[in-house]
Amino acid sequence: MKIKLDFISYVESRLPRDDDKELFKHLWELYNKEGPDEVKEAINELIKNLSEA
Amino acid sequence: MSYILKAVKLDGIRGINQEIDIQLNKALTILHGPNGTGKSSILQAIEWCMTGEIPYMRGGDFTREDAIVNAFTRTKRARVELNFSGPTEFTLVRRKNRTRSTTSGKHQLSLKSDKLYEDDKAENTLIDLLDIDAEEIPRSKFLHQETIRDALTYKPSDRSAVIEKLLGTYDIKEFTKAISQDRRINSEIKAIDGTIEALKRDRIQFILNLRRSLEQLKKQLLEKGYDDKKLNSGYGITQIEENRKKIDEISTRLNIGKLIHPEISPDINSLIETNKRLQDDLTSIDRERMSALQKHQTKIVVLQSAVDSYRSALDHFKDYETMDTEALENKKEKLEMQLREINQKISSIQRTLTLFPPRISSYENAKDNYEKEREKLENILKEHGDEDQIADKIIEIQEGQVKVQEDLKKFSGRQRIVNLAVDLISHTKQNTCPVCNQNIKPEILVQQLNSQVSTDISAKISELNSKLSDAGKELGNLRTVEDQVSSLRSSIKFSLSKFEEEKTRLEELIESKIIETNLNELSALWEDEITSNQKEFEGINSEYLEIEEKLKQRSFLLQQIKQSKEKLHNELKVKIEGKKLLDLAENKIQTLDREKKDYEKTEEIDDIRGSVQKLTEILDYLQDEQRTQDAEKELPTLTKQLEDLETRKTSLLHLSGSLGSIRKMTTEYQKEASIEQIRALEEMMNEYYSAILGHPYFHRLKIDIEKQDPLLFSFRAASDREATYIPTRFSTAQLNVAALSIFMSNSRLMKGQLPLLTLDDPTQSMDDIHKEALAKLVSTLTDDFQVIIATEDDETRDYLMTHCTDKTCYELESWDASGPEISTFSDQ
Numbered sequence: 001m002k003i004k005l006d007f008i009s010y011v012e013s014r015l016p017r018d019d020d021k022e023l024f025k026h027l028w029e030l031y032n033k034e035g036p037d038e039v040k041e042a043i044n045e046l047i048k049n050l051s052e053a
Numbered sequence: 054m055s056y057i058l059k060a061v062k063l064d065g066i067r068g069i070n071q072e073i074d075i076q077l078n079k080a081l082t083i084l085h086g087p088n089g090t091g092k093s094s095i096l097q098a099i100e101w102c103m104t105g106e107i108p109y110m111r112g113g114d115f116t117r118e119d120a121i122v123n124a125f126t127r128t129k130r131a132r133v134e135l136n137f138s139g140p141t142e143f144t145l146v147r148r149k150n151r152t153r154s155t156t157s158g159k160h161q162l163s164l165k166s167d168k169l170y171e172d173d174k175a176e177n178t179l180i181d182l183l184d185i186d187a188e189e190i191p192r193s194k195f196l197h198q199e200t201i202r203d204a205l206t207y208k209p210s211d212r213s214a215v216i217e218k219l220l221g222t223y224d225i226k227e228f229t230k231a232i233s234q235d236r237r238i239n240s241e242i243k244a245i246d247g248t249i250e251a252l253k254r255d256r257i258q259f260i261l262n263l264r265r266s267l268e269q270l271k272k273q274l275l276e277k278g279y280d281d282k283k284l285n286s287g288y289g290i291t292q293i294e295e296n297r298k299k300i301d302e303i304s305t306r307l308n309i310g311k312l313i314h315p316e317i318s319p320d321i322n323s324l325i326e327t328n329k330r331l332q333d334d335l336t337s338i339d340r341e342r343m344s345a346l347q348k349h350q351t352k353i354v355v356l357q358s359a360v361d362s363y364r365s366a367l368d369h370f371k372d373y374e375t376m377d378t379e380a381l382e383n384k385k386e387k388l389e390m391q392l393r394e395i396n397q398k399i400s401s402i403q404r405t406l407t408l409f410p411p412r413i414s415s416y417e418n419a420k421d422n423y424e425k426e427r428e429k430l431e432n433i434l435k436e437h438g439d440e441d442q443i444a445d446k447i448i449e450i451q452e453g454q455v456k457v458q459e460d461l462k463k464f465s466g467r468q469r470i471v472n473l474a475v476d477l478i479s480h481t482k483q484n485t486c487p488v489c490n491q492n493i494k495p496e497i498l499v500q501q502l503n504s505q506v507s508t509d510i511s512a513k514i515s516e517l518n519s520k521l522s523d524a525g526k527e528l529g530n531l532r533t534v535e536d537q538v539s540s541l542r543s544s545i546k547f548s549l550s551k552f553e554e555e556k557t558r559l560e561e562l563i564e565s566k567i568i569e570t571n572l573n574e575l576s577a578l579w580e581d582e583i584t585s586n587q588k589e590f591e592g593i594n595s596e597y598l599e600i601e602e603k604l605k606q607r608s609f610l611l612q613q614i615k616q617s618k619e620k621l622h623n624e625l626k627v628k629i630e631g632k633k634l635l636d637l638a639e640n641k642i643q644t645l646d647r648e649k650k651d652y653e654k655t656e657e658i659d660d661i662r663g664s665v666q667k668l669t670e671i672l673d674y675l676q677d678e679q680r681t682q683d684a685e686k687e688l689p690t691l692t693k694q695l696e697d698l699e700t701r702k703t704s705l706l707h708l709s710g711s712l713g714s715i716r717k718m719t720t721e722y723q724k725e726a727s728i729e730q731i732r733a734l735e736e737m738m739n740e741y742y743s744a745i746l747g748h749p750y751f752h753r754l755k756i757d758i759e760k761q762d763p764l765l766f767s768f769r770a771a772s773d774r775e776a777t778y779i780p781t782r783f784s785t786a787q788l789n790v791a792a793l794s795i796f797m798s799n800s801r802l803m804k805g806q807l808p809l810l811t812l813d814d815p816t817q818s819m820d821d822i823h824k825e826a827l828a829k830l831v832s833t834l835t836d837d838f839q840v841i842i843a844t845e846d847d848e849t850r851d852y853l854m855t856h857c858t859d860k861t862c863y864e865l866e867s868w869d870a871s872g873p874e875i876s877t878f879s880d881q
Contacts (some may be wrong), residue, residue, distance in 0.1 A: 007225060007726070011718040020711040027715070031228045039231035043712070047234065050704045051241045 056139030056183065056807045058099070063133045065126030066101065067094035073875065078861035080835035083842040083848045083878070085867030091873040092843035096811050099841075100195045102147040103179070103643060104135035104159060108191055108199075108218075118328035132161075139806065141166050145179060155556075185805030192219055196796045198813045216756055216766040219795045220730045222723045226764060229719045238709045240871055245702045249695060256691050263681040277670075284671060289324045290317055292668050296331055299661050300338065307652065309341040321679050325672045329802070331665050339658055346652035353645045356624055360638045363617035366610050373607040381600050388597040395590045399583055405562060406579050412562050413572060416555040423548035423804045430541045437534050447531050454524045461517040475502050478558050536823035597844075621793065658842035721762050731756045737798035744788045744830045747824060751777055754791055784816040793827070802837070808838045815842060818848045835859060850878070 008028065015021045031039045057079045064072040068091040075082075075095065097107045101121065122131040135145045164175035166182075180187055203215045213768035217223035275281060282288075297314055304312055312334050317327055323338040437443055477483075478495045486493045560567055563575060618630055621638050629637065735756070742754050751770035759767040767793055769776045793815055800810050816824045828849065831840055834856060844850060854862060862878035 006318070007719075007722055010725075011715065012723045014718045014721075017711070017714075020714050023472055023708075023711050024718075026713045027232060029230060031231060036227045036854065037229035040234070042234060043234045044237065046708065047237055047241055047705065050701055050708060051245065052701075 054140050055135045055804075058135055058807075058809055058841075059138045060098055060136040061102075061133070062096065062136075063095065063098045064131070065123045065128050066098045066131035067091075067122060067123060069098065069873065070123040070125040073212075073734065073873070075737070075863065075875070076860060077839070078843065079839055079857035081831060081853065081857045081861070082839075082841045082854055083359070083850055083860060083862040083867060084841070085847075085878060086845065086873075088845055090867065091864035092845070093813050095591075096813050096841065096843055097131045098192065099135060099511045099811065102135050102162075103194075104144055104190050104531050105147065105162065105176075105188065106191070107441075108195075108197060114697060120150055127811055137807075141182070143182065145175070161752075172753070183807045184804050185803060185807065188221060188349075189803045189805075192221055192796075193800045194807070194809045194811060196793070196810070196815060198817070200792060200796070202817075204677075209759065211769065213759070213766045214765075215792065216726075216768070216795070219792075219799050220727050220734075220766075221726050225719055225723045225726075229716055229723065232499075232712050232716055232719075234712060235709060238645070238705050238712075242702055242705050242709075245698050245705070249698050250807075252691060252695055252698070256687070257695075260405060260681075260688060260691075262686045263677075263684050267660075267674075267677050267681045270677060270776060274670065274674055275797070279667075281673065286319050286321060286324060286675060288674070289321075289668060289672055290319060292664065293317055293331065294325055295660050296664055299657065300331065300334055303657055303661075304338055306458065307338070307342055307345065309338055309345075312337075320665075321672060321675045325669075325676060328665060328672055330666050332662075332669075335658060335662050335665065339655075342652050342655075343657070344693065346649060349645050349649040349652060352624070353642055353649065355620070356638055356642050356645070359617045360635060360642070362613055363621060364635060366613035366669060370610045370614065373603075373610065376607060378604065379577055381604060385597060385604070388593050388600070391593050392590060392597060395586050395593070399586045399590070402579050402583050402586075406576065406583075408562055409576065409579075412555075412559045413743055416559045417501040419548065419555040421553045423545065425782055426545045426548055429454065430545060433538055433541070435532060437531070437538075437600075440535065442537055443535050443538070447535075450524050450528045450531070454521060456731045457517050457520045459526065461514060461521070464514045464517065465509055468507065468514070469734065471502055471510065472504050475499050475507075481614070533658060537566065541839040552752070598753065720764065727758070727764065727766065733802060734795065735800045737801055738794045741794040741797045741830065742790060744833075745793060745826045754794060754797075767834075786820055786823050787819055789816070790827075804838075809841070810834065810838045811841045811843075813843045814845065816844060816846055819849075821848055823853045823858070824849050828856045832856040832858070854878075 008025070011024055011028075012021045014022060027042065030042055046052055058077050059079075060074065062072065062074045063069050068089070073095075078683065084095055101107050107121070112522040123131065129151045131147075131149045131151075133147050137143050137145065142770075143164055143166035146163045146165075147160055162172055162175045164178050166178075170178045176187070176552075183190075185193070200215055203211045214223060214226075217226050227375050229532055237811045271284070274284065294317065304310065305684075315330065317324070335700060356664045477638070478499050482495045484492055484495065486498075499504065556567060563570060563572070618634065621634055622628060625634075625637055625641060627637060633784065693815050735754075739753050743752065753771045755769040756769050757767050759765040767778060768788075769778055792814075798812070800808075816827060819827070826847070829852075831842070831853060834840055840847075842853065850862060853858065864878045866874045866876065
């Protein structure tokens with residue numbers, strides 16, 4: 001499924017930081033490919049990595 | 054010109070386990086049949102082929118089992134082929150091999166028009182040809198049973214989800230929910246804060262405290278007078294070496310033995326250990342010193358005691374050197390014999406004196422007893438005569454008794470005769486006497502016999518009985534006397550014998566004839582004799598004791614001399630005696646006393662102990678200093694750890710901020726997009742709502758935002774004057790109509806180049822009026838749309854067949870392991 005382009009551009013254009021935009025794109029892509037549970041898991045992994053780095 | 058789905062060919066997908074080829078009507082195709090015959094599978098197959106997904110088949114059991122490929126198919130794969138006609142003809146094919154574990158496994162897509170496109174290119178070509186976004190296909194072309202079912206539930210979040218799916222914002226909402234991880238991030242930040250706090254408090258503060266304590270300790274040492282220059286390990290080594298030397302000197306001087314010292318290492322812990330060893334050595338030396346001192350003291354006491362004893366015994370023995378011990382022994386023996394004889398004599402008299410009173414008492418009692426019994430016998434003989442006379446009297450009485458008994462017998466016979474005569478006369482009443490034949494009066498005769506004759510006889514019998522009784526008594530008395538005389542004669546004989554015996558015993562005790570002795574004077578005589586013997590005993594005994602004492606004293610002195618000499622010989626290891634022995638012992642005592650004084654000195658040991666103690670304090674300080682320095686080496690690492698933790702915390706805060714910003718934007722988008730979509734849909738939606746006969750009073754549908762964060766939509770229905778929540782006023786059929794209205798308006802809006810509508814069981818819960826209304830609406834829709842409807846409901850099928858002119862109906866009649874049976878239905 002193609003990513004809904006106006007949604008992506010809407011959110012990206014309103015996020016002030018580049019890394020936030022990157023994060024959003026990455027998560028939205030993951031959601032479309034794997035679904036919400038994978039997104040949650042990816043964020044948990046990220047939190048874990050940041051906590052234990 | 055738009056595209057039409059002409060035909061669908063499917064094999065091994067969902068409930069279809071054999072190849073099926075269905076030609077679709079360009080206007081309306083009806084798939085009719087009971088539940089479980091494969092209607093929905095056909096619609097799902099079309100959707101899967103176009104989108105690669107079947108909605109509602111995500112997560113849960115669908116991640117553990119393949120729900121796409123049919124379990125009975127021989128090919129073990131699913132294949133769907135869609136043939137489209139329109140501006141260009143093309144065929145879309147999607148395949149998937151069966152996997153054991155998941156629904157969303159890998160599948161292949163191909164699109165063949167003038168050329169063949171595979172996978173992503175096929176998908177992009179499809180989107181380009183149909184002129185519609187990929188995500189719009191599911192919500193605009195396929196109305197699922199589940200969508201209608203969810204629209205009819207009483208759970209607001211599920212109803213809202215239906216609206217979101219139809220509006221195309223459901224995924225955005227799910228995405229927004231998925232990135233809402235603030236609680237987890239905050240928990241991690243709290244944990245990091247805890248670690249930072251613990252590091253600061255437990256480690257860094259600990260190290261700072263160590264340094265403070267060290268400075269304090271140093272200050273105390275300086276105040277005690279320690280030199281700052283001595284607070285180093287070099288001084289410690291020098292001091293340990295000096296103390297060792299001193300200890301060795303003391304050890305040699307006190308003859309304690311050589312101590313073994315380990316090598317000195319400059320390491321502080323090793324120095325502490327070495328210094329502690331010195332303390333142990335000191336303790337050991339002191340213990341040895343005390344032990345030696347104790348031994349010397351004991352030896353001096355033992356020697357002095359032996360010397361004193363030996364000297365004293367020698368001095369006293371001079372008095373006994375000329376004594377004739379043999380003569381004294383003989384004399385002592387003689388005196389001893391005399392004493393023994395006197396003692397025996399006294400004992401003999403004392404024995405006689407003791408036995409005399411009971412013996413004389415027994416003698417007098419026996420004599421008295423004998424005399425009394427003899428007097429008693431004489432009195433009886435005097436009263437009754439001797440034994441022969443008593444025997445004659447007894448015979449005389451016995452003869453008298455015989456005579457009385459004969460008389461008694463005679464009178465008893467007479468009385469019996471009288472009684473018989475009385476009985477006879479009384480019974481016979483005879484007037485003549487049976488004895489003398491005289492005339493008699495029987496009553497008078499009986500009376501005379503009873504009163505006179507019988508009375509005389511009875512008196513005689515009584516008199517005789519009395520005589521007999523008196524004779525018996527007298528006879529008893531005489532026999533008693535006879536027994537007494539006999540008994541007394543025996544007793545007198547015994548008493549006489551006893552008397553003779555006691556007399557003999559007494560005469561033996563006093564050693565003379567009683568008749569020649571004055572018994573009353575005997576005791577006084579014997580006592581005088583005892584006194585006289587005792588005086589003689591005392592005189593001899595005094596002389597005896599004097600001799601014995603002399604002999605004993607001499608023997609004691611000889612023993613004392615022998616024992617003390619042996620002790621001195623043992624202690625001094627010599628065999629001399631007399632004055633020479635005494636002089637040697639005195640010299641030895643003086644030597645031991647001098648050595649003892651050396652062992653008593655403790656000043657040097659105390660000095661070294663003081664020095665070791667001071668060094669202990671210095672070394673403890675140096676050990677603390679080393680620990681502090683070691684701990685301080687950790688500080689950069691700890692600082693780095695703290696910085697790392699702060700960085701992690703900042704990163705997490707940053708992540709939290711980023712996710713918060715994204716969430717805010719996605720929520721805003723969802724809201725804006727939903728409102729925009731609702732506005733676009735609302736008019737069209739209400740056209741359909743009216744056409745399928747919505748609520749008679751609330752004739753308009755509204756979609757409202759119920760809650761902002763997270764967004765929650767609600768269906769509402771409105772009249773000209775008021776609005777209401779649909780579930781509270783609407784029937785389930787009306788709710789279904791509302792869901793269909795939204796879907797169909799959505800389809801119209803996102804028609805693209807494929808005006809296709811698939812409705813899976815759209816009339817569930819509807820009554821006949823609504824079913825017919827829907828059929829009528831479908832008949833108008835087929836002007837613009839290609840419609841495929843799956844239904845199990847006969848009325849729905851019939852209404853559609855009635856109201857729609859261009860239509861094809863397939864009957865799916867049964868299903869088994871070989872697949873569904875399909876036939877074409879005709880209303881003719």
